[in-house]
Amino acid sequence: MRPTQAREHHAAAPPPAVRALTLPVTPVRVRPDGATTGAPRDGAAAGAGAAGASGAAGAGCLPGAGVLPAGAGVLPAGAGVLPEGAGVLRPGAEDPRAVDADVPAAVGRVLAGVLDERVARARAVDPLFARELAGRVARFTRTGGKRGRSRLVWWAWRACGGGDRAAASAVLRIGAALELLQTCALVQDDVMDGSVRRRGRAALHADVAAEYAGRAPAARAGRFGEAAAVLAGDLALAWADDLVAETPLGPGTAVAVRRLWSDIRLEMVAGQYLDVQGQVTRSRSLARALRTACLKSARYSVERPLALGAALAGADDATARALASAGRCVGTAFQLRDDLDDVFGDPRLTGRPCGGDIREGKPTCLTALAWARAEASADHHALAVLERSLGNAALTGAELDEVRDVLDRTGARATVETRIDRLVTRGLRRLDDAALAPAGEYRLRRLLTATAGGTSTAGSAGSTGSAGPTGSAGPAGSTASAGSAGPAGHPGPVLTCATGQEPLAVVPGAGEVLR
Template sequence: MSRSPGPALLQRSSAIGLGNTGPVTAARTQHREPAAPPLAAAELDRLRTAVSAALTEFLDRQRETLAAMDPSLIPVVDEVCALAAGGKRLRPAFAYWGWRGAQDGVAGEDDAAVLTAVAALEFVHASALVHDDVMDGATTRRGRPATHIGFATRHTGDELDGDREMFGTGAAILVGDLALVWSDELLRRSGISVAALSRARTVWDTMRTEVTAGQYLDLLRAAGGLPGPDGALTVARYKSAGYTVQRPLQLGAAIAGAGPEITDAYTAVGLPLGEAFQLRDDVLGVFGNPAVTGKSADDDLREGKQTLLIALAEEAADADGRRLLDDLLGNAGAGPEEFDALRALLESTGARTRVEERITERTALAREAIADAPIADDARAALDALAVAATSRTA
């Protein structure tokens, strides 16, 4: 175990508290952070394999249940399976290492049961992805049709009656709802103790409330509410950042029965790192390689996503640049050359550079908090490596 956190960590925790997104300014980059130690490949593979196995076992049982109700329900569970099969398992990884870091050498929960419990986070994520794609009108997700698109295609292929788009949207909403229901069930049936489950529920309920509230804030911002960079950061925090890092870390701490010192340390890690993760996602959504990300680099621009990139470009653009944003952002009829012009504007206004600087700044802040956190050394190394991987990824 490391030393207790000193005043510097407490000051950082206060500075990134609720409602304080901080100024969107250039980061202080005169000191280069050291590279993170790599996670042991065997340990990372073990975690991913265990999470995948827990999801597969659970979904196999659910397929049997739904098939017994009616065979026409099998495509529903298959869609959840497809959603749960993708991804990097970052949320379960943060939760698991949050638990490992908080154990303090005391025998507690069974390792396999904890891995099953944190696997439930993948269903929360799947639910958010499906609903987000419906709200944004996205067409692809992880290299395959978005859920509502897939079910609309099924409507046509099966020669069903009614409107295919409405059918696809309705089916996707229900798939997302079902994934959220199953997240609860998997957590409850994971095998962690009754006491640990009771402690975990408080974080779990807060996290799921925040995700849903964040989706509404995103919808509101798209309609003109929550303007400017601060609005973009508020949406990012509640829609994605909190349930990606902060709440998973705290979920692990709750399962371990950790006290407020560790919970607060995980907040100091999770808030800036979750923001940096989401900002990296925003950059990849516009500048990423489609062969790696699994989606077109034009999709976020076509859908009109009001990210920090866009907010900063709007602030810095001249009249011609703002007119370009007004004409092309969210324009489903725009073509590749027009979206390339938007990307050039994000570059020329300095918006991309400023977002990259903020990612660097927030990642460095999180890594300082990891270094100061009163947690086990193996967890510290793992979380540091995860912090770098989460914010420097290409997909």
Template structure:
């Protein structure tokens, strides 16, 4: 695998993505061989490989490598790429488990892993429970492999301790965020601050802040750089999740992302819903409480919810929150003094994270 390439103008993010994908494929190919040698079920590795191949923006991996460049990383980027690749296995773990807890039907246009496992069991009356259990174990293996891949980055002891400490902190934060999300669904749905707290732990740290810091740690960055990435990463991570919540309910204007039902059926505690409940009149609030969280919610009822979120200004206010956080990110970058190539890449990724449409 070749190292990352950077010139005075730009970091080749497509090349970085190819390098990350190659690192993942090499690692999983070795896992496939090991499974065959030991008589382990071959479909486990293939399930993880299929999940990764289904798409995803690789934004965490890209941010990790860009963070390495921003912190002065130069020359062979292999260590940064391997840390970045480990993040993608971590994401696979988190999303597989998230889909189990939400009983989501699909992920990235394909059946969710627990639904795939359930289908393999055919007419067995225990298929639903066992399928969820099988997916849980696949997700656990993805996390174990993420940590194993992290150990192959070949870092000097001081940097290795910092990288592993940041990775452990990220894992803990995601668990707390997921706990808040699961235990809070359906309670206090009009509390914007509570919804933002879930975003902070479940998304903002793991999606933006920690990946940037992990890349910087590989480069040997100090506290000042880590602080910049916190001030940049948290608002950008919040904006990323706010955009995701809008897309799930309303889709994208060009139709690349169709409106969905999953968040509404789940009764997910989003900022968008909290704003709708806060701003609605008595009739609108009662209608939202009646519809959101119903597993059998249909398109007609979902259209009613969308109309309320539009009429109360919840959708517009969420857009303003995204714009405010994006501007905050630009202000941080203006004063960060990062190398030109890294600054350019971070500004581009900030646009990707806040304005994506699919």
């Protein structure tokens, strides 16, 4: 389908020295219900034309108003003109069985086509913008990353019975949109956190600042890099929204997918805000840390991708609810694993320096739990270490080792490790309530387990209240059930993930349960 050509509306003859700039045209796309998208309604087009005519006439009321000097605004021949066929949506058909063999590669192919087209459009707008910003967004999205969210969409779709070739293309496009959304989240998160490394290389804002280091003072180059990264995130989000909007979907499916897409963006921003708000207020609340984790990671990284896959497959309500519950549990475990990796992980594997969350004073579940344990046992040394370390940007390697020792001695690390496995196990058990296709369900269970780095398997033990190893929720193998003994034998409430069902840890004196 060819894109429609923009109609010209002239109120007066243009100044003789100015040539018209041809900008990219949004193509008209026909939805399955026969309606079109991407082109203005007749009334809107007429209104735009009337407004343009009125504006042009008004500009002519002042002598010389709106008249540019000879040659001003003239671009080289061909500038602003897209290559033939650029911007045209060509929904193809993917063989689901072929995609099953390598989902990341299939998503990568979709991304390659989308990013090539978007960068071409950016180049038509301005070559410098395309080279320095749009190109960076494209490279960041293409390279690095495990395509975890798009894989979850795919395998949820397959587990819910998805197998249509045309629908498979739509699933891959939604997966690609999630990868662009992740680009937005990461490049802006690096600015907020002051992180200079991402995926084993310079973060986007640091890369821009380094390029301009010789052309501006260091502070100004650094500020420019941050501004560029904010704009890069905005651009990635715009491209992601475009991709969702341009994906052909049936009317009912389109409503469900776009509502979920709206939710995932809102929750991602809310979680990020709670994260930075917790840093500035030096929050020590485990409930608040868990709430942040649920919004920033659990829903965004796991629950909503599963929901998107279920919606694309037309899953029934019971199956959709089961997948959502499973995703909430596994997504919380995913964030807990990320908390551990930040302090104890290998930078060669994580792609970031150790201790970033500690230096930034992030309100993680790991440190909040250690704080609560230290207070409950009157461990003044542990409290002193945490007090001077959390939010200390100049924290040394030796001082980070002290924090690691506190996390071990208070049992916080062991508790989080155990809770990861239990949350994954409970999440997998939620899938028992869903009517899933066996082959897709098997791959989905494996992916969910790997997502959180847990050791749970389908059908393994781990029901609420089962005994954990020594130190998992308190000394002497205390249990995970409500009211179970915490350190020093004091009873405490159970903090849960956002479903209100999944125990995380017994915290004496916390006095709140996250529902």
